[in-house]
Amino acid sequence: xxxxxVPTDDEETLAWxxxxxxxxxxxxxxxxxxxxxxxxxxxxxxATDPEYRSLGIGSKLLTYSxxxxxxxxxxxxxxxxxxxxxxxxxxxxxxxxxxxxGADIDLDSDGSAEAxxxxxxGRFWKGEVEYVRMKIDL
Numbered sequence: 001x002x003x004x005x006v007p008t009d010d011e012e013t014l015a016w017x018x019x020x021x022x023x024x025x026x027x028x029x030x031x032x033x034x035x036x037x038x039x040x041x042x043x044x045x046x047a048t049d050p051e052y053r054s055l056g057i058g059s060k061l062l063t064y065s066x067x068x069x070x071x072x073x074x075x076x077x078x079x080x081x082x083x084x085x086x087x088x089x090x091x092x093x094x095x096x097x098x099x100x101x102g103a104d105i106d107l108d109s110d111g112s113a114e115a116x117x118x119x120x121x122g123r124f125w126k127g128e129v130e131y132v133r134m135k136i137d138l
Contacts, residue, residue: 021048021061025069030079030102030135041066041075059093070138077102079135084123087132095134102135 008015028042043065048058069075079098082090087097097105123132 019049020052021057022046023061023065025065025078027073027075030077030098030133031100039074039076041069041073041078043078043080046080062093066136066138075138077135077137079133081124081131082134084130084132087134090134093136095136098133098135100133 023046024044026042026044027038028040029037030040030042043062046058046062048061066078069078079102080090080095082095087095091097099105123130125131
């Protein structure tokens, strides 16, 4: 649990607030060939306190945040590098797996890419954790 000291409405009093869920957005092109394209927004550091998971808080934060980057930045797509084990969570929210160029990865009926394509298309490792690039069009 993370807590922070913040001013209250009267601005003369400080109070502790608990941070339950966080997300950070950046203007960042989906693929390196389009670095000048700032119609993409990337999110990172998306987390919800384990005590509050499965309550819809993360989903609401993500939905609200996406609407804000669309309205304020004019983003036409949002993307992230998601842990492979969480990809189904993102898919239920409209995200799809893409390769390093932002092209959709053709998935089999079980949701997996063809075995020959997995190393080259969209999946990569950071240390011992496998990731996949995901995006949603706005």
